Amino acid sequence: MEIINIKNLSFAYSSNPTKMILKDINLKINRGEFILLCGPTGCGKTTLIECLNGLIPHFHSGIFEGHVIIGDKDTRDYPVHEFSKYVGLLFQNPENQLVSMNVEKELSFALENFGINPIEIKARVNDVLKIMNIENIRYKAPYDLSGGQQQKVAIASILTLDPEIIIFDEPTSNLDPVGAMKILALISDLNKRYKKTIILIEHRLEMVLRYATKIIVMNDGKIISKGKTEEIIIEDILEKIGLRIPKSVILYKLLKKDGYNLENIPLTPEDLANYLLKLGG
Ligand SMILES: Nc1ncnc2c1ncn2[C@@H]1O[C@H](COP(=O)(O)OP(=O)(O)O)[C@@H](O)[C@H]1O
Ligand SMILES: [Mg+2]
Known part of the structure; x- marks a missing residue:
């Protein structure tokens, strides 16, 4: 059963309304998948995922055609914060996402905004610290953390709301290879152990193919191929658009x-x- 259904989605940013960035995208994503979304820089990957939690069209406006349905909710019909319960989105630079005095406060932030009671908040924060194995940095300030730790805290802050879908936009781009491997293994764990539906944008294919159940290939605002990891790898489509396999x-x-x-x-x-x-x- 699909958890994401994108129907005839086209989009242009209001600053450049004649340039369609997404061109008639149709896509269904099933619960529990680990999707690798790839395509050359500028092809519209980030724009597409920003459509999945309502940032587009509610925050970035423009020409928006078609529908994005998350569960049974059309993103047109609800505000962005409604979707944060279903879709967690982790941007490229996690340090921009961290705003609080210390890690514990950071993790409590979204829960407080939803008016959840303090006892429940404490329990959830404890759970998430354990899942991410960061109990030792509970009282540290975000700016005192390494890149890898900041990335973990950013992921943890998304996990507090327990969304079914978690989207990662190039989460390893600021990490060294060892740090990158650790974060990708952790993301795989969220998929396998905690049954999260994962959408990952990642260029280091050699590190991530082992985890992906499906690959979606984008080029120039369109989905040019999608299927099981092995099927897509066998096609020569990734090489054709200049990706390194x-x-x-x-x-x-x-x-x-x-x-x-x-x-x-x-x-x-x-x-x-x-x-x-x-x-x-
Ligand atoms: N806020 C914005 N306003 C106008 N154009 C944008 C904005 N964000 C991205 N774009 C343009 O949309 C296209 C796709 O960008 P993006 O979705 O970031 O691609 P990718 O993530 O695949 O590199 C690019 O041409 C980019 O310049
Ligand atoms: Mg991008």
Whole structure:
């Protein structure tokens, strides 16, 4: 059953009303998926996800056609804060999202705005600190935290409202490879263990293909392909629009061209190593 239904969505920002940024997008996303949304810079990924919690058209105005339905609610019919209970959106620079004196206050903020009682707030904040494994920085100020910790606090602050859908816009772009791996593993955990529907915009495909159940490919405001991760990887569509695919996948395709078919596509270097070990053994 779908949790997101986008019908004939087109959009142009009011500052440039003749330039359609999203062009007649139709898309259904099922509960529990881990969606990787990819496409070249400027193709409209961020614009599309801002349509999923009502930021567009309520905050960024413009020419808005079609419908975005979250659960059974049309984003046209409710204010943005209504959707924060269903859709958590994490932007590229988490430090801009952190506003409070310390982590605990940061995590209480949205709950207080919804008028939830203090005992319940305390319990939820405790839960989320535990899920994100950041109990040790509870009383720290956001500016005292590392990039990775700030990212975790930003994710935690979204989790307090327990939304079914969590959207991440390039969450690892300011992190080193180790920090990036940790955040992506954590996002996968939210999907697998806590059954969250995840939409992730991420360029480092070699780190994320292992987690994604589906890939949606955008180019120039349109969805040009969508399907199961392995199906999309086998098409040459990602290369065609200039995205970098993992070396293990490149090798798979080269071998295939020479008539040598590996049974599975190695999405990660580890997959490839395991395959070679099996051959050797
Ligand atoms: N607030 C805005 N006002 C006007 N144009 C914008 C705004 N935000 C983004 N755009 C334009 O929309 C297009 C798509 O941008 P964006 O959705 O950020 O793409 P992506 O996230 O894929 O890089 C770009 O041409 C960008 O310049
Ligand atoms: Mg973007």
